[in-house]
Amino acid sequence: MTPSTLTFDGTPLSIEHIQAISQQDIDVVLGDSPEFISKIDKGCAFLDTLLEEEGRIYGVTTGYGDSCTRAVPAELVEQLPQHLYTFHGCGLGDIFSEAETRAILAVRLNSLAQGVSGVRMELLQQLVILIQEDILPIIPQEGSVGASGDLTPLSYIAAVLCGEREVMYQGQRQPTATVFSKLGIEPLTLRPKEGLAIMNGTAVMTALACLAFTRSQYLAKLSARITSLASIATDGNAYHFDARLFAVKPHPGQNQIAAWIHDDLNVGDAPRHSSRLQDRYSLRCAPHVIGVLQDTLPMFRQLIENELNSANDNPIIDGESEQVLHGGHFYGGHIAFAMDSMKNTVANLADLLDRQLAQLVDPKFNHGLPANLSGAEGDTLAINHGFKAVQIGASAWTAEALKHTMPASVFSRSTECHNQDKVSMGTIAARDCMRVLQLTEQVAAAMLLAATQGVHLRIRQNDIDSAELSSAVVTTMNQVSEYFEFLEQDRALEFDLRDTVAKIQHQHWSLYDQ
Secondary structure, eight states: OOOSEEEESSOOOOHHHHHHHHTTOSEEEEOOOHHHHHHHHHHHHHHHHHHHTTOOOTTTTBOSGGGGGSBOOGGGGGGHHHHHHHHTOOOEEEEOOHHHHHHHHHHHHHHHTTSOSOOOHHHHHHHHHHHHHTOEEOOEEEOOOSSSOSHHHHHHHHHHHTTOSEEEETTEEEEHHHHHHHHTOOOOOOOTTHHHHHHSSOHHHHHHHHHHHHHHHHHHHHHHHHHHHHHHHTTOOGGGGOHHHHTTSOOHHHHHHHHHHHHHTEETTEEOOOSOSOOOHHHHTHHHHHHHHHHHHHHHHHHHHHHHTSOOSSSEEETTTTEEEOOOTTOOHHHHHHHHHHHHHHHHHHHHHHHHHHHHHOTTTSSSOOGGGOOOOGGGGGGOOTTHHHHHHHHHHHHHHHHTTSOSGGGOOOBTTTTBOSOOOHHHHHHHHHHHHHHHHHHHHHHHHHHHHHHHHHHHTTSSOGGGSOHHHHHHHHHHHTTSOOOOSOOOOHHHHHHHHHHHHTTOSOOTTO
16 A cells, blocks of 8 residues: 655655656655765765865766866856756657656656765755645656656756746746745755756656556556457357466466456356357457566566666765766666567557457457447438447557557667767657557547447347346446447547546556456
């Protein structure tokens, strides 16, 4: 169970913590233990000592990136962080949503709270205030190659901490300075290394990965339930999901999906099955398709949570042992791999459900249901077309989702005077994955409504008795029917679909072991 208050003090966080912050389901505070404060303070004190001794520190007494050979005069060192976030203010594209921005703030705060980035407690507290007051930096989505971290998008957080640029506050986009003045928040003046510490990390891609994980996890369950409804609607063979069958191919996630579907299709020990020996692949092989995602979720969690709980800027400032460690922890390769892989497994769900829908609306393959699942009867039968256009839309959404499965990580570019000559593309991979999720959720919404309509048609035709259905299937049908009226005469379904997509994204229905 997620606690009511989450303390940022370097203690490992989970994907669920970031999800809860993104939805404002949990309060956030900064740790105040002597041990935590001491660790943070030691890093700052060590940097101060080095500066007094005129130590050479990347990004503190030198320029950035390829400019690291350029020494910065002592009288200009304090101005360097402001220049960093200023010249990176060149992001383009759509802005991140409010939920995504909350997650980005939380992920960056957690990395800095590891205590090896050389930042002050005051900076950490300012990040906490942004989350607590829901002051959300306006962050454009485009402009990061995923190493040196998410420099350009994170520059918008650095600038906001200093009272610059714009934020979303209480539903309105307004200047940061206006909001800070209204709330009595003092803008920061960044100390040496603090601009680099905020910007030189993987917070954007990791935050998106956390949110993508929770949506993918839910989609796997929803796809299993939709498959159950599709099997009933097409008079499918429940024995395709028998435990004895799956015992000989023991992928645990795949077997979990099969067990869920099998339970949905059973009443007691008498599974529903048709006289057909074998259904088409989109039904018979559904556990094998959904199971790939289900089996890779643990790996995705490990990669994402390791990154979430890491210090990923450069250089690392070890105040305890008084060392400056130059490296490349800003490289987002693990998140890039997770997101490239996840978007592939999710798009395959869209493809599966699209094929199920195509089968369900076609009287050549749906085993006795009306064409396009139309509920019309009598004189109006000839002019009603049911789910015909919805199936076309689902095909379009599926095609677009599949198009986005090209791995972003293989398109590394050499940038910044060949200093960043091998980059991760992790942020683009994560953004791609979010788009694939949106499209797949749209396909799932279409198929959920269609499959529910198909089962209702079976009941109306007396092909099945509703009393034969499992309680789980009946619950889902009743929940859908609360807002989606049986489609008897043609009507525009856009708002039904949008409502269903929103319910999917908010995980409105409890499924299986939730």
